[in-house]
Amino acid sequence: MADELRNSIIIVGCGPGIKSYISPKALYNIKKADILVGSRRLLKLFPDTSAKRIILEKNYKLLLKNIANWSFTRQVVVLVSGDPCFFSYTKMLVKKFGRESCIIIPGLSSIQLAFAAIGESWEDAVFASVHGRSSGYAELVKKIKENDKVAVLTDKVNTPAKIATKLIEAGIRKRQMFICENLSLPNETIHETDVQSAVNLNANGSSVVIIKNPSD
Ligand SMILES: C[S@@+](CC[C@H](N)C(=O)[O-])C[C@H]1O[C@@H](n2cnc3c(N)ncnc32)[C@H](O)[C@@H]1O
Structure with a gap:
């Protein structure tokens, strides 16, 4: 069974790496983040947010546990390269937290x-x-x-x-x-x-x- 979350997690597709290919809807959702999770490369695209930045490394088990805890009081936004539903850790997040707890914002795929x-x-x-x-x-x-x-x-x-x-x-x-x-x-x-x-x-x-x- 999927783990329960207080706030949905927002998973945002950031396109191929250049900011002009990120949709206004993605940018709007990134602005809402209290906690922004992503690779170093993707986090660098958003230097102006006041969100706490979490660099995504291979320690997925701990990260999933932390996301569940953070979601009780804060809005977690996970950055994904390209489109979230194409070869990314979205699958792992949806499996862990359930489709109803994940809001997925599509991105332009490589x-x-x-x-x-x-x-x-x-x-x-x-x-x-x-x-x-x-x-x-x-x-x-x-x-x-x-x-x-x-x-x-x-x-x-x-x-x-x-x-x-x-x-x-x-x-x-x-x-x-x-x-x-x-x-x-x-x-x-x-x-x-x-x-x-x-x-x-x-x-x-x-x-x-x-x-x-x-x-x-
Ligand atoms: C983990 S997969 C993520 C794919 C992503 N979800 C998508 O829709 O493009 C990462 C791979 O996507 C491809 N990729 C991502 N960005 C790229 C870019 N700007 N140029 C070429 N290939 C890229 C590369 O093959 C890279 O190793």
Whole structure:
């Protein structure tokens, strides 16, 4: 059973990292925070709030306990990158506190920016993530074999080059790869390449990789 809260928690999608992509509704809710929880990077986007800032680290168990306690007297707002309902700890918060205790403010996902950057529609895409999941390659390879357009979230270890290496090992060579790095940020780069060339690509920033069957 979900733990009971006094005040709902507000989970705010902060988009890809630049403030102009954060919605007015998200900003309005962030202003209401007594306690603002988020990564260092996201907290830095809001230097002007008077809220107490809690840096989100890996100690989720303690954080969940603290959120429950804080919620009795204060408004807790949790910042999430991109959209809260796409590969984020929203799932953990909703599981712990229940849907009725969580108010979720959508944000612009890195996926949306990536497809916009390469001028492709995404209603026919499927999604995967190797962010923090070095064990996710078997599932990723299966998705790529079965689908013509796959968008993948990466991280500093599970890089676009590593994905390309895994594809070659699985015998998949005939795909375009679009590597969309640091979207919306001043160092944004978009590379269009093939699987073989991507093996040597040095891209270990925050990136979304779109893998497309050229016959599609
Ligand atoms: C934990 S996931 C969160 C995804 C997020 N909820 C969303 O909707 O974009 C973090 C991953 O999203 C992707 N990402 C987030 N911001 C990005 C950006 N500005 N440029 C490229 N990729 C980004 C990267 O793959 C990063 O490792």
